Amino acid sequence: MVQYKLSYFPVRGLGEVSRFIFHYANIPFEDNRIGGDDWQKYKSETPFGQMPVLEADGKVLAQSFAIARYLARKHGLAGKDDWESAQLDSIADLLKDFNTELRPYFGIIMGHSKDNKDEVYKTVFKPTLEKNLPILEKLLKDSGSGFFAKSGVSWVDFHVASYIETLEGLGPDVVANYKEITKHKAKVYALPQLKKYLDSRPKTQF
Amino acid sequence: MVQYKLMYFPVRGLGEMARLILHYANVPYEDKHISFEEWPNMKTTTPFGQLPILEVDGKPLAQSFAIARFLARKHGLAGKDDWESAQLDAIADFMKDVATECRPYFMALMGRGEGDKDELYNTVFKTSMEKNMPVLEKLLKESGSGFFAKSGVSWVDFYIANFMETFEELGPSVMSAYKDLLKHKETVYALPQLKKYLESRPKTQF
Numbered sequence: 001m002v003q004y005k006l007s008y009f010p011v012r013g014l015g016e017v018s019r020f021i022f023h024y025a026n027i028p029f030e031d032n033r034i035g036g037d038d039w040q041k042y043k044s045e046t047p048f049g050q051m052p053v054l055e056a057d058g059k060v061l062a063q064s065f066a067i068a069r070y071l072a073r074k075h076g077l078a079g080k081d082d083w084e085s086a087q088l089d090s091i092a093d094l095l096k097d098f099n100t101e102l103r104p105y106f107g108i109i110m111g112h113s114k115d116n117k118d119e120v121y122k123t124v125f126k127p128t129l130e131k132n133l134p135i136l137e138k139l140l141k142d143s144g145s146g147f148f149a150k151s152g153v154s155w156v157d158f159h160v161a162s163y164i165e166t167l168e169g170l171g172p173d174v175v176a177n178y179k180e181i182t183k184h185k186a187k188v189y190a191l192p193q194l195k196k197y198l199d200s201r202p203k204t205q206f
Numbered sequence: 207m208v209q210y211k212l213m214y215f216p217v218r219g220l221g222e223m224a225r226l227i228l229h230y231a232n233v234p235y236e237d238k239h240i241s242f243e244e245w246p247n248m249k250t251t252t253p254f255g256q257l258p259i260l261e262v263d264g265k266p267l268a269q270s271f272a273i274a275r276f277l278a279r280k281h282g283l284a285g286k287d288d289w290e291s292a293q294l295d296a297i298a299d300f301m302k303d304v305a306t307e308c309r310p311y312f313m314a315l316m317g318r319g320e321g322d323k324d325e326l327y328n329t330v331f332k333t334s335m336e337k338n339m340p341v342l343e344k345l346l347k348e349s350g351s352g353f354f355a356k357s358g359v360s361w362v363d364f365y366i367a368n369f370m371e372t373f374e375e376l377g378p379s380v381m382s383a384y385k386d387l388l389k390h391k392e393t394v395y396a397l398p399q400l401k402k403y404l405e406s407r408p409k410t411q412f
Contacts, residue, residue: 048300048341059289066295073288082279083262089272094254100306135254 004029006067007042008052011204012162014064015052018071020158023197025075065092072155080151088156091139091148095160098132109170110206129167129174136160137180146187153191161188166206210235212273214258215242217410218368220270221258224277226364229403231281271298278361286357294362297345297354301366304338315376327377335373335380342366343386352393359397367394372412 004022008015010033022029034042039051046053047062054060054067061067069089072078079085099106105125107113139148147153148160164185167175175182189198210228214221216239228235240248240257249255253268260266260273267273275295278284285291311326313319345354353359354366370391374381381388395404 047296047345048303050300050303056289061289061292061296063296063299065299066292069295070288070292082276083265083267086267086272086276089275090254090267090269093269093271094256096302097256131255139253 001028003055003057005032005055006030006052007032007034007046007055009033009035009039010202011206012166013206016162017064017068017155017159018052018054019197019201020162020194021068021071021075021077021155024077024153024158024191024193025071026193027071027075065096068092068155068159077154077158079149079154084149084151088149088154091136092156092159094132094135095156095163098128099163101128101132133175133178133181137178140180140184146184153188157184157188161185169205207234209261209263211238211261212236212258213238213240213261215240215245216408217412218372219412222368223270223274223361223364224258224260225403225407226368226400227274227277227281227283227361230283230359230364230397230399231277232399233277233281271302274298274361274365283360285355285360290355290357294355294360297342298362298365300338300341301362301369304334305369307334307338331377332380335377335384339381339384339387343384346386346390352390359394363390363394367391375411 006015006018006029019031043049047060050062052064052067053062061070069078079088102125105120108115108117108120143150145152147157164175164181212221212224212235225237252259253266256268258270258273259268267276275284285294308331310319310321311331314321314323314326349356351358353363367390370387
């Protein structure tokens, strides 16, 4: 049996998708949550000076989407064929672009940036949400399965749901009008295979 | 036979790796250039309001990496197994992070962003290259094949060689330090399967 260790900060962020995969597929793994000095010590050992990092029998793989896709493919969570896998890849990368556009706002929330929060909310955050969330909702409608792939749940559902959880946490009105995407998050979080983990995992803002 | 149509702007940018894959694998396709002028009219007809788009027998696939990975998997350009594919995915996503980091410089250069381009050259571009290019060179050394995968050429070699072509022209004094990456670019561009295309394609700055 493969020995897995996932190293990431003690937040959801870019690591949660892979934690969900492990728990959904009922694969034992070491959920190595590190930060601070431990991270500084570990950093130079990582391929790109970043986390998450996956160790599989001691061999190292970096980058959140590479890790998630690798694990997902092994456990039937990457679409039913190469075409569906590719569609899922495109949705994940769209979300990555979406997050990149929102960075100026998250930077303020996390205290990295001193720009004006209300100003950036108006000029960056709200328009970016209004552009991207309808696209995600249309994809869900077109799929018809309740998940992003017609064939069923995938790693991309896990990643999107965790992101929507973060957006919801920013304020009661942030995504409340987007019924399809909030319904999707609820559906993912109701998956029986995730229940034990969701009940026990630490609550974090990001 | 599958009908492929790749739609992208008349630049290399995020479309070139798909073009290189198709030429390398000798797969016929329609290389449709969408001008910047006609793009606003076409934008709403695309899945995510972005290019490139690959149409496969009329069905659209968005996002440059999803497209490249899909084509690469079909044509033996995505590593020899799932682990090597994942390592390649990680390198590509790392490079995407680097490109995102450099974006303020590129936007200023194209007159589409704030800030002084000469200042950003030093504070953003040069800093990013000095931090990140050695990481790529180390990966090349570890591979030993002359390409990023031990097993041989892949879509990620095309992606990175294309970036190096752009970066080298924009910052020759910074990039000249990275001899292994420049050599890698030459190795990729010397592949006989690419010769005809490289000689005939339009020369573009990006």
